[in-house]
Amino acid sequence: MKSYKKIILVFASASLFCSCGQWLDIMPEDTTTEKELFSTFAGYHSAINGLYSTMAQSELYGQNLTWGFASALSQYYDNTSSSNSMAYSYTEKYEYNTDEVRNYAEQIWTTAYNVIANCNNILQHIETADPSIFPHYELGEMDIIKGEALAVRALMHFELLRLFADAPIVSTTAKAIPYSESYPDKFPARKTTGEVLEKITTDLKQASELLYEFDVVVNNLPNGAIVTNPLAFYQTGDSNGLFFSARGVRMNYVAVNALLARVYWYANDLENAYKYASEVYDYFVKTNKWFDYTTFSSGDTERTRAHKLVTEIIISSYRVTMGEDYQAVIGSTSNNNAYYLHNMDYMFQTYKQDRDDYRYTKLITSVDPTKGTHSSIKYKVAESQIAETEQALIPIMRFAELRHIMAEYLAKHDQINEAVKILNDHRAKRGCITRTLDENMSLDDFLSELDYDIWKEYIGEGQYFFNCKRQNAATIRKGGIQIQMSGKYTLPIPDSEISLN
């Protein structure tokens, strides 16, 4: 019965194959399973880097939310004379139902929510992660991962809220956007503006607690580090590894608290905005000098000056190809008209006369004197940039905004002279020497000066639109023209959000 033995042999080999589950456990080599990724500390690190890397794409901070779509919404680029085929021609007219705007809205919405889903998956895994897989557990490695994921989640929801929901000053009870807190969250429910803001601040406060230890205690930058090395916040040589270095491009403790100030400001909660703004400003800028005003020497040129004001950036993104990407758009001979700044001469020479403002003399460059067009040089490649790092930075928030918040708070709380002092100091640092503001000016005059300064501060950074939206301003400025903004502050939720619930 030799043959039967052979049959048994075949059976045995068959069952061997079937039990060989591992043989079946394969993935294509260019992907990693979530199980694999979250089994090592390096996997967590790369998942966190993935969040920032995606945020730096042109769909978000790489273009749309900074020098692209958001700047067009803020009316820095003026295309009225051009045909509709230019980039942003419909955006500038606030025609949100056009393919052009829908496309940008879609990019921002889907990419931001994708980042959020990634945050949620990290948060879910870090909750149950085994601390022994983290070699720098004692430095707060797990807290950093958790804190940053929470902060990024809050930041993304905040960006979406600012674009796709009515300003809190208009309504906090209207249905706004979904706030997603789990993965997979297949049908996230829409929350009201008030609820979303509540969740954003809760996430940020928790992140702040988690990050305090590492960013303030462990990684305590020496006072004045910024003076000797303007890129002190972006150094990659940390002895504990790359992940623990270059805190400036991540949602660190300072960034989280500054963002809280911005969120409260937008939420119309001036008290809390002032509280966070002054805390961050007083401790990290004034006392410890982790940040300081960038200075310019009189003989510098466009190619040598530090035009990104890198020492002032509190929240920053990073994109290796930023300089090239910007150059490809703005530096090419033919495709740049859409990105020309218009009305700069009017705004600095006629509207309020600040001809000596660095933001006029140093940070923009004239393109075509006959047409009076300029372009922003904040992203241009320049020699001065000590390292490639500076070219790649994308400013999301500067400490100037903290000062704006503080000034507005003080002005509205009967301390207008204090407010003017702050603004005068800030203006002086920006080179506005000729015109000094009167400490006894009226509140309305002050707010107008403040608005003007905010407008100047965010050339090429696109925040001005949100500043107007925050106050539900009736008009937005485009040189000498005031555009009526009624009903234009809120973008429609994109089509890909197929069912709103």
Place this chain on the structure above:
Amino acid sequence: MGTITNKATKAPLVGATAYVKGTNIGAIADEKGEYILVLDRRLNQTITYSLIGMESRDVVFTGQTHIDVELAEKVESIDDVVVTGYATIRKEGFTGNTTRITKDEILKVSQQDLIGAIQVFDPSFRITENVTMGSNPNSLPEFYIRGQNSVNMELSNTSDISRQNLTSNNNLPIFILDGFETTVEKIYDMDVNRIHSITLLKDAAATALYGSRAANGVIVIESRAPEAGKLRITYNLTGSVETPDLSAYNLMDAREKLAAEVNAGYYKLSDETNSNDISDILTYHNYYTKKLNNVNRGVNTDWLSKGLQTAVNHKHSIYIDGGENDVRWGAELRYNGNNGVMKGSNRNTYGAGLFLDYRIGRFQIMNRLDYDIMDSKDTPYQDFSTYSHKQPYDVITDPVTGKYLQRLESWGGSGSETLYLNPLYEAAYLNSFADNKYNDITNKFAINYYATDNLTFKGTFSIEKKYSQARSFVDPDSYIFSSSSISPDYRGSLSITDGEYFSYNANLMAMYNKNIRKNYINLTVATELRETNTISKLSNYTGFASGALHSINNAARMDGKQIQSSNKTRLASFLFIGNYSYDDIYLLDASIRMDGSSEFGKDKKTAPFWASGIGINIHNYSFMKGRTAISRLKLRASYGQLGKVNFPVYAAISSYVASENWYLTGMGNMLQYLGNNELGWEKTNTFDVGLEFGMFEDRLLFKATYYDKKTIDMITSVTLPSSSGFTSYMDNMGKVDNRGFELDLRYNIVRNKNWDLTVFGNLSHNKNKILEISDALKAYNDLVDKQYADYDKKNTDSKYARTHTKFVEGGSTTSIFAMQSLGINPANGKELYLRPNGSVTYEWNAADMVIVGNTEPKAQGSFGFNARWKNFSIFTTFLYYFGGQKYNDTLVDYVENVNLLTSNADRRVGILRWQKEGDITPLKDIAESSLVTRPTSRFVQDDNVLQFNSLSISYDFNSKLIQKWGMSMLRLTASMEDLSYWSKIMQERGLSYPFSRTVNFSLNVTF
């Protein structure tokens, strides 16, 4: 002692055995075929002579000292067996539902189109008519067996079924070539002459052997194997002439077109014309004069014929085989040049194969090596639709130079400038191209060990390696780069996709059969391993100085990183098959397959599949045998559960991919897709019951089958709100049922020396029904409704005219959704709609769309006859389907919604449109030309089609005559394919690529 020889060749049979029945006494023949068997003197012992591949023979020992035996080759009658890919089973004892087709049958229908020919022989095998791609040689057909059991959730605004879409087609059956799974493309490129037979496995009992891959049916193809004997050379030549078939187009000529424009009122001053419009009208009158001038000069551009040609093709194959009984070999060379009817499009295949078959003792070793090359080009004339509706009064060449103009007259029409480009210009003078090629090498090795007469072991191993490359180049001088905003060093683009495929399969099988009195048992156990690796790399280059220099070295730069995508799958299986029959009357089949697949979700790595069948051969009862005219009466039934894996591996497991750029603090990884851990295979439960009835020695054969195929846990790509971070994910949701019947009749009316006449016909009916849908599918339905949103703002966009299927319970996956129409109100030329609640309205509303038709026909099939008179044979086939509906897009796009200023229209435009009060017409007001009509039941028409599919006439030369010329067979065939097409619907077919008619002449000769 004695010799054992081959009956046909008289060659000695080395290794043949002589055994005394019931004992261990035996002997083996030596190289001269001689054997010595020592017997005791008892008489009447039976000696069995046998050898693999030969019919065994029993000789009763009557005391001879010398017995010479001639063994005949086993002739496997093709009708009597079922080839499952694992084993060849006697059809008589099998309860599964299969259809077998031989090479000769295929060749009678088509010399080229293997897949197309199958549908003649089995009505449940259905090729989806590709209205878009027509007869494009580079477009693979889409087809299915027994209804569609998947839903396609991709929203697209065209009905394009391109190569890309095919890979995501969830209804494709799998192809098994010589025991191993292969791709549709490979079968599509296969030379029909290579085939020995094709077997369609349809029900659970027949397909259960393929477990997780079987739910859509299995098509098993056997290629020819060499036969022993002296050297034979077979040569086949097919020459064909292919002409475009434009009969579906009914466009106006220049004069008619201009007249239609006049009738439409473009040049008429109406009473209400105010002074502001006067200048406009004058401009238009200028255009009119110019157009009229062109017409009178005799300008009548026949746009349809511009990119087309009559294609002349030839195909060759040489097959050489021979060898002795113990060593046989075959070699073949093949070439097929296939030019399409659009200029410049072609698909050429070259191939070579080598087959060795070595038999020694109880071992048989076989190896087959094939090398194939495919080389194809797309037409530079691009899409047929870009010029099929251009204005016939347009002048296309420069009167001075005679060269094509780059731009045509726009005649004041609005819209994008690309509308007025002359598509012939770029095709004629620029160097843009798209091509595709692959090299494929496959080796199959098999070893069989015939351990005893009852027990056989088989081991097979195959490897396949394939390299492919697809390139697409756009000339820097092309219009798309003409914008001044593109700097010269960004003009011109080349994209290259390099693909690499590697797979191996290993199979180990043991088969045991035993006859105990009237009980016949057949058991098979098998294990199988399979691994496939696919890698594709995409790279883009931009910036070319000239179209002639298009190598990557001439590019200014590479555009971004090279993007790689790879996929790897593994399958490990265990299989058990059992057949039992009693006296060939009572039949029982059972099979179980355990599949472990890397593609199943993380929590569900292995899955069982099974089937069983019972049958009864009533004709084998002794009271039936030979007593009536009924030669066959068989009843069979089967039931089983099969599966299908049709999702990418990342769909089951949340996986991460590296982000594009380096971040300052390290490389990032992001979620690639929303993985579903619980994702499992799709299950299909199939019940199948059938009757086979034959009379007059099976000259009259009738087969009837009823089936019910229920797909549960259907895998669908579910659309998600993007706030989930993703736009879709895969889930097991929904149930779809396909039930129907198949009838097949064949009658050999006359059979004698000079005459032979067979008529045949078949019919199948399938009803597709969605039993259950998920909430997520409902969200998809909302998405369909959203396609029609914002109509008020962009009511000239043709996307609003497209129909999309919503998936509703009780509906079908092929339902047509539209508003129920009450026709055009003769009073005002506006359309009246009936809402589902019974009220009448002029308002079109997406939510009020209901099912107004179904593209699936009520019945379909084929019929024809096969006749022979002496050495002449004639074979014809017709295909038909009826009872379904179609949405007539031609009527919508080129009659109802046509913009006469920018496009030529169907001749019906002048007759069917409403023009003045009291007109009773099927179409709306001619003045409302620019508004797009959204889906309405007005355009749903009954789709009844009869197609004269093939006609072939052949002549076999008298063997005595050709023997003098050294030939053993000589046959000449002339055949025509797609001769005629009759449809109730007048609709344009072949939108992107026209259909064609083919005439073939072929020569078959064997030396």
